[in-house]
Amino acid sequence: MRQTWRWFGPKDLVSIDDTRQAGVEGIVSALHHVPTGVVWSPEDIALRKQQIATMSDGAPSTLTWDVVESLPVSEDIKKQCGNWRAHLDSYRESMRNLADAGIETICYNFMPVLDWTRTDLAWRLPSGGTCMRFDLADFVAFDLHILKRSGAEEDYPEELRATAAERFARMDDVAKEKLARNVVFGLPGAAENFTLEDVKTHLDEYSEIDADRLRTHMAAFLEEVAPLAQELGLRLCCHPDDPPMPLLGLPRIMSTEADYTWLVNAVDLSANGITLCSGSLGARPDNDLPGMMERLGDRVHFLHLRNVKRETNEIRGDFHEAEHLGGDTDMVALIKVALAEEARRKAAGRADCNIPFRPDHGQDILDDLKRQAQPGYPSIGRLKGLAELRGIIAAVSHGTRAA
Numbered sequence: 001m002r003q004t005w006r007w008f009g010p011k012d013l014v015s016i017d018d019t020r021q022a023g024v025e026g027i028v029s030a031l032h033h034v035p036t037g038v039v040w041s042p043e044d045i046a047l048r049k050q051q052i053a054t055m056s057d058g059a060p061s062t063l064t065w066d067v068v069e070s071l072p073v074s075e076d077i078k079k080q081c082g083n084w085r086a087h088l089d090s091y092r093e094s095m096r097n098l099a100d101a102g103i104e105t106i107c108y109n110f111m112p113v114l115d116w117t118r119t120d121l122a123w124r125l126p127s128g129g130t131c132m133r134f135d136l137a138d139f140v141a142f143d144l145h146i147l148k149r150s151g152a153e154e155d156y157p158e159e160l161r162a163t164a165a166e167r168f169a170r171m172d173d174v175a176k177e178k179l180a181r182n183v184v185f186g187l188p189g190a191a192e193n194f195t196l197e198d199v200k201t202h203l204d205e206y207s208e209i210d211a212d213r214l215r216t217h218m219a220a221f222l223e224e225v226a227p228l229a230q231e232l233g234l235r236l237c238c239h240p241d242d243p244p245m246p247l248l249g250l251p252r253i254m255s256t257e258a259d260y261t262w263l264v265n266a267v268d269l270s271a272n273g274i275t276l277c278s279g280s281l282g283a284r285p286d287n288d289l290p291g292m293m294e295r296l297g298d299r300v301h302f303l304h305l306r307n308v309k310r311e312t313n314e315i316r317g318d319f320h321e322a323e324h325l326g327g328d329t330d331m332v333a334l335i336k337v338a339l340a341e342e343a344r345r346k347a348a349g350r351a352d353c354n355i356p357f358r359p360d361h362g363q364d365i366l367d368d369l370k371r372q373a374q375p376g377y378p379s380i381g382r383l384k385g386l387a388e389l390r391g392i393i394a395a396v397s398h399g400t401r402a403a
Helices: 015-022 040-054 075-079 082-099 136-147 160-169 173-183 196-205 211-232 257-266 278-282 289-299 333-348 378-403
Strands: 002-006 027-028 064-069 105-109 120-124 130-134 235-239 272-279 299-305 309-310 320-324 357-360
Touching: 002 064, 002 160, 002 378, 015 378, 027 357, 040 064, 040 082, 064 272, 064 357, 075 082, 075 211, 082 211, 082 299, 105 299, 130 196, 136 160, 136 173, 136 196, 136 211, 211 235, 211 272, 235 299, 257 272, 257 289, 272 278, 272 289, 278 289, 278 309, 289 333, 299 333, 333 378, 357 378
Parallel strands: 002 027, 002 357, 027 064, 064 105, 105 235, 235 272, 272 299, 299 357
Antiparallel strands: 120 130, 130 320, 309 320
16 A cells, blocks of 8 residues: 655645654645646646655655545536536646646546535544534534525424524624634635625526436536546546535435445546546445445545544534544454555556555644644644554455455
8 A cells, every 4th residue: 555645835834854754655646726627737737746856955745636626526527517528628638737747646526516525624622633624513513504595494404403593692793704704615725715795696507416426427428538547557436425414405425335335437438537536435334445445446546544433323413633543444354455456456557556545634742732733633633643544554464464
């Protein structure tokens, strides 16, 4: 398993020097400053590769750009409106430029409007550290009383609406603003950041798009890009919905094993694959992560290894980001299956027998609390998670050799 680390570019408070000291082998990055729908130029791609390859003193880092995360799919493509055909042309051109630069793995998602969603970006843990958390009642308070989405009341039972109303009544203006900012939080250096009015506009444009129609649009997208990826030697891998549940009345179509089975069959090419995120998928109690890896592992091109602790056993429920070995996903079992998949690929002579993974998210601990890096992406918290994952990989690999 190839150890990688997400880096958001020069604005990231966790530097390339830091990642090199963490001992990773490759970097996961993207050109977040390029507006969605615009071609990633060879010059911008080359600059990012050079930034990754160079430490602050000019010495070589020995690190390579292994995975693109993400080459974003525009809302126009998802809705099949506006400039969607031009955006498809740009997407394919960006793929060609990435392939020419020697980058082979491209992660993307098909979540409408919002990317990952949390209600608290720094929830205090008993240890004194902090983590990200999703509180359903707080989210409903945002939906009903801050966003004031039309028809939102129909999406929630009366008891949950009452709890959300009580929460909202206790919030002062600062708390309301913080909740709204958390829900629509963007990436550092991103070219676009949504306002509440932007969100409302997008929601209106999705009013006639249900899950079946969004799935049809996704199949059309895959039919346009997956054959080119196959031709170029690229691996496309779709990230799951985060959290894997309906939000804001929007369709969510990458939340379960059945969804991913549909994905790989929609365009049955090896280039059309999966980003298996154990944290996103693990937020649902009906998702069996080791089983998914075993049954769909042939198409898993990228692994996000993190853990969440579910605070309820409902499909739509509260959860928080746990320590990598402290949540509800059996990380030992998942890694054991992933290593078995790598062994099968090696025996079959596949070039992609070493699956890239990264320690995804992390709790803010120790000096992370002072640095205040990108929420979910602290240096020490992720390094702690990576060390734990390395321990599992070493123990399972040793046990396999001994057997």
